[in-house]
Amino acid sequence: MKGWKKIGLTLMATATALTLTACGGGSSNASGESNGKVTIQFMHWGGTDTYKGDYQKRIEAFEKANPKIKVKTITVGDNYDTKLQTMIAGNKAPDVAQVAENGTGFASKNAFIDLDPYIKKDNLDMVKTYGNASALYKWKGKFFGMPDRGGSGILVYNKKIFDKAGLAYPNDKWTMQDFYNAAKKLTIDGTGKEKKQYGTQVADYVLGWGGAMMSNGGSVINASTKKATINSPENVKTFEEYNKNFKESSIPYQVSEDKVNRFQGGKVAMILDGMWQIQPSMKLKGMEFDIAPMPGKYTWSTGSALTISRQSDKAHQDAAWKFIKYMGSYKAQQILGKNLMDCPANLQVLDSKEFQDQKIMGKTVNMKAIAENQRKVKIDGMLKGPWYAEAMTETSNQLKEMLLGHQTPAATLKSLQSKLQTIVNKY
Numbered sequence: 001m002k003g004w005k006k007i008g009l010t011l012m013a014t015a016t017a018l019t020l021t022a023c024g025g026g027s028s029n030a031s032g033e034s035n036g037k038v039t040i041q042f043m044h045w046g047g048t049d050t051y052k053g054d055y056q057k058r059i060e061a062f063e064k065a066n067p068k069i070k071v072k073t074i075t076v077g078d079n080y081d082t083k084l085q086t087m088i089a090g091n092k093a094p095d096v097a098q099v100a101e102n103g104t105g106f107a108s109k110n111a112f113i114d115l116d117p118y119i120k121k122d123n124l125d126m127v128k129t130y131g132n133a134s135a136l137y138k139w140k141g142k143f144f145g146m147p148d149r150g151g152s153g154i155l156v157y158n159k160k161i162f163d164k165a166g167l168a169y170p171n172d173k174w175t176m177q178d179f180y181n182a183a184k185k186l187t188i189d190g191t192g193k194e195k196k197q198y199g200t201q202v203a204d205y206v207l208g209w210g211g212a213m214m215s216n217g218g219s220v221i222n223a224s225t226k227k228a229t230i231n232s233p234e235n236v237k238t239f240e241e242y243n244k245n246f247k248e249s250s251i252p253y254q255v256s257e258d259k260v261n262r263f264q265g266g267k268v269a270m271i272l273d274g275m276w277q278i279q280p281s282m283k284l285k286g287m288e289f290d291i292a293p294m295p296g297k298y299t300w301s302t303g304s305a306l307t308i309s310r311q312s313d314k315a316h317q318d319a320a321w322k323f324i325k326y327m328g329s330y331k332a333q334q335i336l337g338k339n340l341m342d343c344p345a346n347l348q349v350l351d352s353k354e355f356q357d358q359k360i361m362g363k364t365v366n367m368k369a370i371a372e373n374q375r376k377v378k379i380d381g382m383l384k385g386p387w388y389a390e391a392m393t394e395t396s397n398q399l400k401e402m403l404l405g406h407q408t409p410a411a412t413l414k415s416l417q418s419k420l421q422t423i424v425n426k427y
Contacts, residue, residue: 038319039070041094042306043087045080053341054149058332062323069319093309095320099137099145100304101383101392107139108386108427112307115143118321130328130345135379137305145305146324149336150345152299152373153207155179156263156277157270159288161186161197170270170292172372176212179270179295180241183249186269198268199249202256204399206392208272210300213238214378221391223381226424230395231417239409243402253403274302275343275370282361291369298378303345343370350374390423 044055051073059071074094076083081102087093088111099106106112119126126134130147137145155170162169165186170179183199190196203209213219218235221228251262262268264281271277272294281289293299306324308317326332333346337355349355350371358367382391395416402412 037068037070038315039072040096040312040316040319040323041072041074042096042323043074043076043084043094044098045076047077048075051075054336058327058335061332061335062326065326066322069322071323088309088311091311093311095309095312095316096324097307097309098148098304099307101136101302102389103137103145103305103307104139104384104388105386106307107144110310112144113310113317115146115308115321118325119143122325124325129347131347131374132377132379133301133303133345133374136301136303136383137307138384145307146328147303147345148306148324148327149304149342150350150374151275151302151343151370152377153211153272153294153302154275154277154369154373155270155272155292155294156281156289157292158263158266158268159290160266161269169290170295172293172369174292174295176215176241176295179272180245180249183245183269187249194251194255194267198251198262199270200246201263201268201271202246202250202253202403203272204253204396204403205273206300206395207274207302209238209242209399210380211294211296211298211376212242214298214300214380215296219380220395221381221385221387221420221424223384226385226427228417228420228424229381230420231413235413236410239399239402239413243409246403247405253400275340278340278365279360282363290365292366293369293372293376297376299373299376301374301377301379301383303343305345347371347374385424386427387424391420394419394423 042055042059044050046054055073059073063069063071084093084097084106088106088109093111097106097112126143126147130150133150133152134143134147137143137147155174157170159169167182167185170182179200186197186199188195188197213235216234216238218232218238219229221230251268256262261280263271263277264284264287266287275291278291281287306327308320308324312320328346330346330348333344333349334352334354336342337344337349338358340358340360344350344355356367356371357364382388382395398412398416398419401407402409407415
């Protein structure tokens with residue numbers, strides 16, 4: 001999971017050699033029909049472990065339920081977007097392709113079919129089933145993707161540190177100010193380069209600040225008007241507080257760049273990140289932690305969806321629809337959510353007793369928080385256009401400069417306003 005947490009930043013940025021492996025039948029682009037049977041290609045990123053953990057059992061269950069459809073899986077280990085772009089340009093696009101938050105970049109180039117006719121025919125309620133996060137996969141008001149892997153920001157905290165300090169655990173009523181107050185109380189001075197203990201860990205990544213920004217009435221881009229909106233009074237206030245409080249109680253950005261996970265090392269009380277922090281923390285002997293909803297009214301969404309190629313013929317598109325519909329179904333999403341291999345996108349699964357009460361490596365966490373966070377998702381205009389990857393990269397870079405102390409929050413937002421508008425204008 002952690003490998004794709006910044007998927008929108010990394011997938012578009014590489015141009016090095018592709019690593020391509022095939023699972024379940026090879027990587028040939030041929031998708032044939034014989035004896036009434038159809039073979040569809042499905043391409044995803046993440047490597048063999050991702051295939052085995054997220055897809056293999058679901059694909060096997062689908063093929064058992066649909067014996068006339070065979071799924072040939074292409075697993076791309078690196079440079080996924082480059083590979084997909086190359087296949088589309090060569091008229092060899094897979095029938096089904098996984099996309100992340102940057103899916104509008106492909107949809108805006110007419111790479112995928114409009115799913116609305118299928119959705120209407122099968123009477124699917126996308127918002128009821130997948131929540132507001134389903135809007136991640138709409139272009140010009142029409143769905144181009146079926147939500148598959150979900151997830152939004154979560155608050156992960158060290159229970160031992162809270163207990164030692166005599167502080168109540170985070171809960172669903174927390175605001176960002178509650179978070180800041182606790183982080184300050186849980187920061188302990190030390191000697192030398194680092195403090196003895198930090199309340200939290202600094203982040204330029206949007207899961208740390210996106211929800212706080214939206215909860216305070218701010219936004220990054222207005223997709224309808226194609227205007228950058230980052231430099232607003234609401235955002236100046238949000239980022240001044242963010243900058244001030246994280247400098248008081250967070251690992252300095254310069255130190256955090258060494259990529260050491262100090263939360264898992266017991267030196268950080270809490271972090272604002274994604275559910276990919278859960279399994280690694282479970283594996284640590286003596287680690288006592290839990291999760292809580294993100295502070296504030298809204299959360300920022302991550303995730304991925306499955307799309308159908310416009311290059312496929314009608315028979316393959318129909319078979320592909322059966323496949324992606326199944327992958328997002330309650331049954332298939334329960335398979336995905338078992339042992340938290342990944343976060344289901346289906347709200348009914350997130351709400352289920354089976355998902356929430358499961359033990360992972362013999363331990364339990366507050367899985368209800370995942371469903372609560374998913375219901376708080378709000379989609380900013382930065383996620384609603386083909387500009388996403390460039391805009392996200394620029395935003396992260398500028399916030400890094402702020403957190404390093406090279407520029408003030410006000411100067412950061414002023415610079416971002418201009419840079420983001422230039423990016424949006426290209427589209």
